[in-house]
Amino acid sequence: MLIFENILLALTAIRSNKMRSFLTMLGIIIGISSVIAITSIGASAKGVVGKEFESYGMNNMYLYVNWAMTPDGVDYEDLFTPEDIEALAARYPDDIQYIAPSISSSSKTKIGRTEGKLNMTGVAADYNKYKNMKMLHGRMINKSDVDGQKDRIVIDKKAALYFFNNENPVGKTLGVVINEEMKDLTIVGVYEIEASIFDGMRASDSYSTYVPYPILEYSDPATSYLELYTNEKKNQNDLGTEFSQYLSRIKGKDPQFYTFESAESQMGTINNILGTLSIAIGAIAAISLVVGGIGIMNIMLVSVTERTREIGIRKSLGARTSDILMQFLIESMIISAIGGIIGTGLGVGIAAIGMSFAHISVVIQPSVILLAVGFSAIVGVFFGLYPARKAAKLDPIEALRYE
Template sequence: MLGIIIGISSVIAIVSIGDSMKGVMDDIYKDIGKNRAYMYIYNIEDFRSTDFFFIEDIELLKDRFGDKINYLCPTEGLRSDVVVNKNTVKLQMECIDSGFDKVQHIEMLYGRMINESDVNRKSKVIVLEQNAALKIFNRENAVGKTIRVKIENNMEDLLVIGVYKNDQSPVLSLLQGQKMYEDSYVPYTMAFPQNYGFYQLDVFIADNYSVSTVGNEIISYVAKLKNREIDNYRFYTVEEDQATLNGIVGGMSIAVACIAAISLLVGGIGIMNIMLVSVTERTREIGIKKALGARTKDVLFQFLIESATLSAIGGIVGTMSGIGLVMLGGSVISLPIVVNPLSIIIAVAFSMIIGVFFGYYPAKKAAKADPIDALRYE
């Protein structure tokens, strides 16, 4: 049964890991935003500076698609070293527009989030993540404090107006590894001048509209606005990214599971060999049974049931071993494990089929044994 146990446990473990990773990806993309998309410049040979997205273009898009989009902002970020009392902290500043906290779940601990007034006035303000506030000021409530950061080769003093809690899942934190930069938010209008050209836009489509449909409308509008072809701009949705990644994970799981299933064939061949030995050792027993009236199909079913039972027990033990192995690994790396009941049923049923398939030849050989020759066998 060892081959069956190893094969089934491997298949169960691999399929469970694949399903668990899909669940993790679903949670990650749920945090990112199902109705989120990115629009960027693509494949322009005779590139012009006017092809970039400017602040006035963003305002035009907001006016044109006001009820169809929940949020629109350039995807830009800045990095700077912050020195406070000889303590240096690397800070990542994500440039956002007002309303970002409406499309992303942000739990404010102290103060407030960036609002429309901050964006319109280009206020020199910043919202720190909890860990950033602790590392810079040795306290969470840093509202009212001032930090000096480097923006476009200029040193700027930013007022801390809020501190938020990072609700990032433990799995995502594990996948990202050790963070080099602490997180924060600043108004995008403060960080860049009025004539700055942006390469990519971050767009959240309203829930009651199709992301792809609105995306095509936006591309058509921008292409006409910039006097370009539609193919010169791309609209890439988060759903497309998730589907691609899930396809890769699913394909890899199936491929590895098929490789692991080879050990099931090895286990089936082992069962066939053992049953052949069993038939040879029980030749006299078979002869006595047939002499007492056992029919050919009775002997056939007896050995088939034995073979299927061996294989089924191996399947059950292998399933338990596979689940236990995955659960143990998941607890070590804090990964939420998903075990599909259907995969367990299929695994056990497949192991029984393996037993019947490879046990048929030995059972047939036993059933065809001549009772007289069998009784004479020593």
């Protein structure tokens, strides 16, 4: 097969036509680098989304009325009552770690001359055990706060900095309006949560805080959303289906009347969108690889014509048809493999630079690199085959006569 000799020959040929070889490779370089860059960016984004959901807890779930089932609006008796919640928690003691109505409210507040807006999320006890958060001062809302419907609040580190200039605010009070009623909430803790890429997207100017959920309820405690943290060892889809069907049953509704949304399924949806996008853009990039391959074929055909006489000489000295075929095939493969390697480097570079602007660490998938370089080599073989066959089939006498 004379592979080693042919590789040396190919490198000599590529080196003696540097500019032309580079231009030939360009198509492959562009194709491969865009495939690598796009898939790396896609994978990095997936990684970020995954991390984001992990910070919420992958076992986070919401149960709610399936709006599609109630075209005429939700009736009062369809809402979840405290008894429903208790029944559900009692039915699945091992699978439900946390359950509470999901209620939130917002209010303006003022400390001295500092005015700001608070977003208050109602939680049950020990919410910080499930959501990924760190207590900096004091404690989280506890059972006695919830049971006693106490006017307590846990604020974000940023709020503490804004209102209290970073001194420990535990014990201080914040005046807020809840359900048109003035309340003074005592700060019992300050928490910190890891910065999220969604922070920038939340255009809200309000600070996140947590309060015992009963203080946000109107006189009537029925609610349309439940927040849960579930047994993370189980399939979240199965659990969600089971919970919502149980609720439908105890409330005498169709099995699909209540539905759920789990962090896992949301992440799946986002990953699907990202994956589809990656494939779509990747396909466009793959087209540029084919265009690159045609470029290689074109230049190889020129090269065969230019070296007609050389081919004749080689044949007269005993080169077989297959020897000549291999010579040109290896040359086109090396051109596209070099293009593939440069393209990979460039693609990784582009992805790294792009991701560094978004402050996301870049994820490089070795499988994609292998695939891209392998694909470029296949492009080299496929588009090199025709010119190489043309060279190999040359009649030695005519080739020797060629000027």
